[in-house]
Amino acid sequence: xxxxxxxxxxxxLLFAGLTYTVLSLPKQTKGLGxxxxxxxxxxxxSNPVTAVLMNFRAYDTLLEMGVLFIALLGVYSLSTSxxxxxxxxxSSVLKRLGGILVPxxxxxxxxxxxxxxxxxxxxxxAGSIVSATGILIFLSGWKLDLSAxxxxxxxxxxxxxxxxLLISAVTLFLSHTLLEFPPSYASAFIFLLxxxxxxxxxxxxxxxxxxxxxxxxxxx
Amino acid sequence: xxVFLILLxxxxxxxxFLIPKFNKSIGIITLIxxxxxxISVASQLLAGGSYYHLLGGxxxxxxxxxxxxxxxxxxxxxxxxxxxxxxxxxxxxxxxxQSLWFWPLWLFLxxxxxxxxxxxxxxxxxxxxxxxxxxxxxxxxxxxTKEALRGAMRYLLVTLLGSLAYLLGxxxxxxxxxxxxxxxxxxxxxxxxxxxxxxxxxxxxxxxKSALFPLxxxxxxAHASAPAPVSAIxxxxxxxxxxxxxxxxxxxxxxxxxxxxFEIFFALLGSFAVVWGSVLALVQTRLKLLxxxxxxxxxxxxxxxxxxxxxxxxxxxxxxVYLMLSHALAKSALFLVAGNLLHFHGHDRIVDLDRxxxxxxxxxxxxxxxxxxxxxxxxxxxxxxxxxxxxxxLKNNSWGITLVILLGGLLAAGYIFKVxxxxxxxxxxxxxxxxxxxxxxxxxxxxxxxxxxxxxxxTPMLALIHTGNPFGIIGATP
Amino acid sequence: METLAVEKLxxxxxxxxxxxxxxxxxxxxxxxxxxxxxxxxxxxxxxVAWGRLGAYDVAMAEVVIGAGLTGALxxxxxVKLKKMNID
Amino acid sequence: xxxxxxxxxxxxxxxxxxxxxxIMQPHLLRKLLAVNxxxxxxxxxLVSLGMSNTNAQQDPVPHAMIITGIxxxxxxxxxxxxxxxxIALKTGKAELSNPEEK
Numbered sequence: 007x008x009x010x011x012x013x014x015x016x017x018x019l020l021f022a023g024l025t026y027t028v029l030s031l032p033k034q035t036k037g038l039g040x041x042x043x044x045x046x047x048x049x050x051x052s053n054p055v056t057a058v059l060m061n062f063r064a065y066d067t068l069l070e071m072g073v074l075f076i077a078l079l080g081v082y083s084l085s086t087s088x089x090x091x092x093x094x095x096x097s098s099v100l101k102r103l104g105g106i107l108v109p110x111x112x113x114x115x116x117x118x119x120x121x122x123x124x125x126x127x128x129x130x131x132a133g134s135i136v137s138a139t140g141i142l143i144f145l146s147g148w149k150l151d152l153s154a155x156x157x158x159x160x161x162x163x164x165x166x167x168x169x170x171l172l173i174s175a176v177t178l179f180l181s182h183t184l185l186e187f188p189p190s191y192a193s194a195f196i197f198l199l200x201x202x203x204x205x206x207x208x209x210x211x212x213x214x215x216x217x218x219x220x221x222x223x224x225x226x
Numbered sequence: 227x228x229v230f231l232i233l234l235x236x237x238x239x240x241x242x243f244l245i246p247k248f249n250k251s252i253g254i255i256t257l258i259x260x261x262x263x264x265i266s267v268a269s270q271l272l273a274g275g276s277y278y279h280l281l282g283g284x285x286x287x288x289x290x291x292x293x294x295x296x297x298x299x300x301x302x303x304x305x306x307x308x309x310x311x312x313x314x315x316x317x318x319x320x321x322x323x324q325s326l327w328f329w330p331l332w333l334f335l336x337x338x339x340x341x342x343x344x345x346x347x348x349x350x351x352x353x354x355x356x357x358x359x360x361x362x363x364x365x366x367x368x369x370x371t372k373e374a375l376r377g378a379m380r381y382l383l384v385t386l387l388g389s390l391a392y393l394l395g396x397x398x399x400x401x402x403x404x405x406x407x408x409x410x411x412x413x414x415x416x417x418x419x420x421x422x423x424x425x426x427x428x429x430x431x432x433x434x435k436s437a438l439f440p441l442x443x444x445x446x447x448a449h450a451s452a453p454a455p456v457s458a459i460x461x462x463x464x465x466x467x468x469x470x471x472x473x474x475x476x477x478x479x480x481x482x483x484x485x486x487x488f489e490i491f492f493a494l495l496g497s498f499a500v501v502w503g504s505v506l507a508l509v510q511t512r513l514k515l516l517x518x519x520x521x522x523x524x525x526x527x528x529x530x531x532x533x534x535x536x537x538x539x540x541x542x543x544x545x546x547v548y549l550m551l552s553h554a555l556a557k558s559a560l561f562l563v564a565g566n567l568l569h570f571h572g573h574d575r576i577v578d579l580d581r582x583x584x585x586x587x588x589x590x591x592x593x594x595x596x597x598x599x600x601x602x603x604x605x606x607x608x609x610x611x612x613x614x615x616x617x618x619x620l621k622n623n624s625w626g627i628t629l630v631i632l633l634g635g636l637l638a639a640g641y642i643f644k645v646x647x648x649x650x651x652x653x654x655x656x657x658x659x660x661x662x663x664x665x666x667x668x669x670x671x672x673x674x675x676x677x678x679x680x681x682x683x684x685t686p687m688l689a690l691i692h693t694g695n696p697f698g699i700i701g702a703t704p
Numbered sequence: 705m706e707t708l709a710v711e712k713l714x715x716x717x718x719x720x721x722x723x724x725x726x727x728x729x730x731x732x733x734x735x736x737x738x739x740x741x742x743x744x745x746x747x748x749x750x751x752v753a754w755g756r757l758g759a760y761d762v763a764m765a766e767v768v769i770g771a772g773l774t775g776a777l778x779x780x781x782x783v784k785l786k787k788m789n790i791d
Numbered sequence: 792x793x794x795x796x797x798x799x800x801x802x803x804x805x806x807x808x809x810x811x812x813x814i815m816q817p818h819l820l821r822k823l824l825a826v827n828x829x830x831x832x833x834x835x836x837l838v839s840l841g842m843s844n845t846n847a848q849q850d851p852v853p854h855a856m857i858i859t860g861i862x863x864x865x866x867x868x869x870x871x872x873x874x875x876x877x878i879a880l881k882t883g884k885a886e887l888s889n890p891e892e893k
Binding site: 024026027031036041063064065069075076079082083084157167168171174178181185186 | 240341404
């Protein structure tokens with residue numbers, strides 16, 4: 007009870023302090039909006055968020071793909087391999103619905119990937135749609151062996167990091183600067199990175215779901 | 227060269243994941259290559275002084291800058307050294323199934339640490355913190371016992387909380403001063419509420435991650451239950467990584483804010499940590515827990531040094547870095563020895579160590595030598611660190627701190643000799659034992675000898691650390 | 705112009721209040737299943753907020769990842785717990 | 792009149808509610824929900840702070856940072872969920888408490 011009151015007071019004080027801080031800030035603060043828009047013509051894309059993610063701060067994105075990869079490794083390291091994964095829902099309606107939905111969803115993610123260069127969208131949104139598609143396929147009971155035992159599946163998971171490394175090597179070779187894209191090739195590089203990221207994000211998120219879903223009910 | 231320190235472990239980690247058959251050889255080759263890369267970065271640094279790498283060619287504030295100076299270099303060197311040693315140890319330590327996931331996680335952890343020590347960007351720090359946080363939680367859980375899972379879970383929650391508090395601070399700084407680059411921020415920062423709030427949030431988050439008393443509650447269960455090579459890197463480097471960020475932030479951003487109360491605050495917490503951690507280490511009955519509590523105490527020393535350094539005593543910076551280095555080496559030696567004993571006996575109860583001194587002389591020697599450095603006995607690396615620390619405390623006329631340092635040394639002697647004493651005695655019940663591969667004994671011995679040797683090479687090491695004047699000491703040659 | 709500002713004010717305050725309320729419900733309601741449902745609703749609401757703030761990319765990512773996939777992960781974990789008879 | 796100031800305040804509120812629940816709620820799933828809500832709060836502060844009106848030039852840098860943050864959040868959540876399931880398997884409880892029990 008004392009801990010409860012103590013924590014409550016502490017959080018309240020934190021709230022008060024932070025509120026004061028926020029209110030003390032000048033109305034219009036200086037961000038990087040202008041700096042970004044000045045360099046947009048060199049970035050290779052016209053969606054500023056994509057430009058930041060895949061060009062100006064592409065290094066952050068590289069490390070972030072590492073975070074996603076590590077999470078999957080951690081999840082794998084605790085998973086016991088199971089022979090048969092029973093789907094949750096066995097219904098022919100769902101199966102047929104899936105037959106229509108899956109191509110539509112894949113089309114949507116391809117569209118998001120493509121549009122990401124100019125408008126809201128991009129690898130992260132497209133990749134998560136891919137993984138949602140995978141989950142849908144899995145839940146509607148389609149047989150689909152995507153276990154990480156297969157080299158090909160592991161390759162899909164690692165695609166994004168591999169392409170990042172490849173492009174890093176190319177840029178280091180061209181200008182001795184990591185991930186410096188020559189303006190004329192920038193859009194091609196970014197598209198390559200985005201396409202690879204879409205695949206990896208899609209497969210990785212799907213596998214995260216699959217591993218949690220197929221944890222055993224009791225210890226072996 | 228420096229970017230390869232990040233790219234190479236990522237590449238190696240991917241390869242160990244793609245081709246698990248050769249994971250051990252790929253892993254060890256990658257680690258050795260990383261070690262040699264550090265040497266080439268060092269020669270570049272010594273030839274031309276500290277330097278930047280503007281990622282993407284944009285430069286701050288738009289892009290991210292990497293920066294190499296003496297401080298980042300010694301941290302990179304330490305990382306490569308401990309990662310390689312503990313990696314060789316791990317090659318024998320893990321079962322086949324564990325090593326399948328150990329190697330990629332390990333190499334990504336190294337990539338994350340290298341990225342962290344090179345970064346100059348406070349948001350990039352956040353990403354690297356998450357990278358090493360998730361990787362070390364996953365590695366802790368590798369032993370797959372009840373205690374390890376609980377330790378890993380608690381550690382994961384703590385590290386996520388710490389990162390979020392840190393990120394909120396980043397948000398405030400970004401909107402207050404319009405950049406996430408440390409150098410640009412340091413030119414713009416002024417004493418306004420938003421800077422204070424950011425300092426509080428970021429420091430709180432990082433203190434939680436570096437387990438400063440009283441935020442150390444999560445450390446002993448996690449460090450004591452993790453697999454031995456993982457415990458070694460957790461205590462040696464992961465804790466230091468958040469302290470490193472803390473250093474960078476305070477030196478360039480928060481020092482200009484008035485910090486007198488914070489000096490006292492850090493000194494008090496540090497002193498409590500030294501006493502509390504040492505006393506708890508003394509009463510532990512299990513070896514790994516004893517070593518883990520000793521880490522709590524050693525973190526206390528680091529913050530005492532930090533507080534003195536903030537007070538303008540520049541020799542305290544040398545004390546801080548020297549204590550970090552020698553503690554990292556000695557503590558990884560201790561954890562690896564504990565791993566050997568755990569493997570040998572199947573338990574790590576201190577009273578039942580059962581004539582280890584005769585049966586595992588190499589491990590016992592490693593333990594004793596590492597212990598010498600932890601206590602701070604003359605000529606070891608730990609001694610140099612404590613010597614500077616005492617000097618700083620005397621310069622500052624802080625008698626209380628002097629007393630705590632001496633008391634901490636006595637208590638450390640107490641818990642180290644307590645363990646050593648039981649290595650000669652016979653256990654009440656005879657126990658079954660297992661063979662220890664030679665390399666698992668040599669690695670901790672090597673680390674322990676390095677911790678001692680640090681004491682002999684203090685002058686060149688300090689010159690290296692101060693290359694590029696990372697602590698902004700006025701009057702030093704830049 | 706004036707009415708538009710009032711409408712905006714009304715919208716912002718309504719959204720703010722419901723975000724806080726749903727977050728509170730997520731963290732305090734008795735049943736875990738309900739909590740997860742509240743969390744998914746929370747994800748949808750916050751992506752409305754992203755839209756209001758002009759962060760359309762974030763809004764999209766939040767709907768799919770923050771609400772959808774995280775929700776799916778949480779639900780399947782909860783199903784596991786329920787199957788083990790743990791709550 | 793500028794009403795966008797409510798958003799950073801909501802963000803701080805979410806951060807604090809989440810913090811309280813993270814400390815006080817024993818169930819691990821609830822702790823994870825709390826961490827996620829805290830994260831959303833931080834992201835909200837990161838985007839909405841310093842926006843005086845929606846017509847002003849958008850700053851894409853925080854947007855990109857948040858997309859990074861969302862991916863980090865789901866990665867951490869997935870890892871923590873597996874930890875939780877394994878802890879539940881081994882101890883019969885999805886909580887961290889009772890450390891004194893052997």
